[in-house]
Amino acid sequence: MAPSDPLAWIDTELEALARANLRRYLTVRQGPQSGAHISLDGRELINFGSNDYLGLANRCLLPGIQRALEHGGWGSGASPLITGRGRLHAELELGLAKFEKTEAALLFPSGFVANLATVAALVGPQDVIFSDQNNHASIIDGCRLSRAHVVIFNHADTDHLRQLLSQATSCRRRLIVTDSLFSMDGDFAPLESLAQLAEEHDAMLMVDEAHATGVFGQNGRGVCESLGVEDGVHLRVGTLSKGLGSIGGFVAARRPVIDWLANQARGYFFSTAPPETVAAAGLMALEIVTNEPQRRCQLLTQAAVLRDRLIQNGWQTGPSASQIVPVYLGDADSTMAMTQRLRKAGLFVPGIRPPSVREGRCLLRISLTFDHRDEMIGRLVEELGTNRAGCRGESSEQN
Numbered sequence: 001m002a003p004s005d006p007l008a009w010i011d012t013e014l015e016a017l018a019r020a021n022l023r024r025y026l027t028v029r030q031g032p033q034s035g036a037h038i039s040l041d042g043r044e045l046i047n048f049g050s051n052d053y054l055g056l057a058n059r060c061l062l063p064g065i066q067r068a069l070e071h072g073g074w075g076s077g078a079s080p081l082i083t084g085r086g087r088l089h090a091e092l093e094l095g096l097a098k099f100e101k102t103e104a105a106l107l108f109p110s111g112f113v114a115n116l117a118t119v120a121a122l123v124g125p126q127d128v129i130f131s132d133q134n135n136h137a138s139i140i141d142g143c144r145l146s147r148a149h150v151v152i153f154n155h156a157d158t159d160h161l162r163q164l165l166s167q168a169t170s171c172r173r174r175l176i177v178t179d180s181l182f183s184m185d186g187d188f189a190p191l192e193s194l195a196q197l198a199e200e201h202d203a204m205l206m207v208d209e210a211h212a213t214g215v216f217g218q219n220g221r222g223v224c225e226s227l228g229v230e231d232g233v234h235l236r237v238g239t240l241s242k243g244l245g246s247i248g249g250f251v252a253a254r255r256p257v258i259d260w261l262a263n264q265a266r267g268y269f270f271s272t273a274p275p276e277t278v279a280a281a282g283l284m285a286l287e288i289v290t291n292e293p294q295r296r297c298q299l300l301t302q303a304a305v306l307r308d309r310l311i312q313n314g315w316q317t318g319p320s321a322s323q324i325v326p327v328y329l330g331d332a333d334s335t336m337a338m339t340q341r342l343r344k345a346g347l348f349v350p351g352i353r354p355p356s357v358r359e360g361r362c363l364l365r366i367s368l369t370f371d372h373r374d375e376m377i378g379r380l381v382e383e384l385g386t387n388r389a390g391c392r393g394e395s396s397e398q399n
């Protein structure tokens with residue numbers, strides 16, 4: 001008998017994914033990232049699939065990066081707790097705390113790791129986490145990693161959460177965790193009510209501002225700032241890799257919280273510190289976000305215009321109130337067909353399928369950036385055409 005291949009199941013599973021139109025293929029972007037253009041397969045497309053919301057990722061941060069490179073080398077050589085944390089890391093953490101108006105901040109290799117490590121450092125098997133149904137994968141995985149009891153509340157449903165909180169009486173600690181701006185539907189968490197519930201039930205409240213940092217709030221601190229709830233939120237997670245155009249995640253909180261994370265967040269100290277040059281990029285990004293509020297103002301104005309025009313044409317943009325504008329198409333087949341059609345017309349708009357969204361909730365995820373011009377948005381609206389069915393998930397018909 002021929003020996004069996006213990007990896008043969010992978011081929012079978014990949015084929016099943018492909019048949020269900022759920023298989024992902026690696027892509028290669030040619031040329032530099034730009035908020036508004038992308039070169040794929042030798043073709044220049046208008047890019048509606050970047051999280052570089054403020055247009056900082058391409059060239060804006062290079063002066064800061066070059067200055068840092070002149071003074072230092074590249075790799076940090078060790079975990080931040082051993083010898084990896086340099087002057088620029090410390091400066092960025094101070095800068096983040098100042099920007100976020102918190103006592104302190106801690107830099108992580110990515111936003112994903114920040115969530116994973118922070119949730120697991122805050123709670124354990126004797127504790128309960130209350131997690132919004134639509135939270136980001138990194139929060140979900142952090143919840144699992146913590147081994148705490150995880151209770152999922154219906155998306156943005158504070159009545160449901162209140163009920164669940166009052167049922168959880170015999171635990172040690174409670175943690176409520178939510179995205180502030182949800183990455184697929186572009187809607188906000190009900191942060192005022194969540195802060196109130198956290199206070200009433202003596203729960204910690206952790207809010208992930210990944211898509212909102214630099215974009216929302218008078219000073220760009222995010223949705224907690226724009227809704228005026230910063231004082232009621234115990235930990236704010238952010239990323240340097242979306243609006244701030246670079247790479248890295250962070251947590252901003254009171255000093256003891258940050259000290260605890262530096263001691264207990266395994267993704268922080270069991271991983272090598274990012275190059276100091278990355279910290280320099282973060283510092284430069286904070287400077288631009290602070291000095292150029294017009295970037296976020298213009299972006300949000302454009303987003304409101306786009307949503308209005310799509311709705312006028314019969315499309316459902318759901319609860320979106322941000323630079324993330326979903327167009328709901330329902331099933332994976334019509335979503336991927338629309339993606340292909342737009343791509344032929346020179347527009348890159350990612351189609352989102354399970355597991356990123358629930359079954360039957362497939363959507364085109366339009367993400368706008370500061371670099372999109374009126375005429376680009378006009379072309380997108382034109383190519384999408386009119387949705388004659390005019391109702392969610394019923395049709396991908398268009399003119």
Ligand SMILES: *Cc1c(COP(=O)(O)O)cnc(C)c1O
Pocket residue numbers: 110111112113115136138179183208210211239240241247248249
């Ligand atoms: C992208 C994202 C993250 C992860 O951030 P990275 O810096 O890209 O690792 C975390 N939370 C949310 C809500 C995100 O959208």
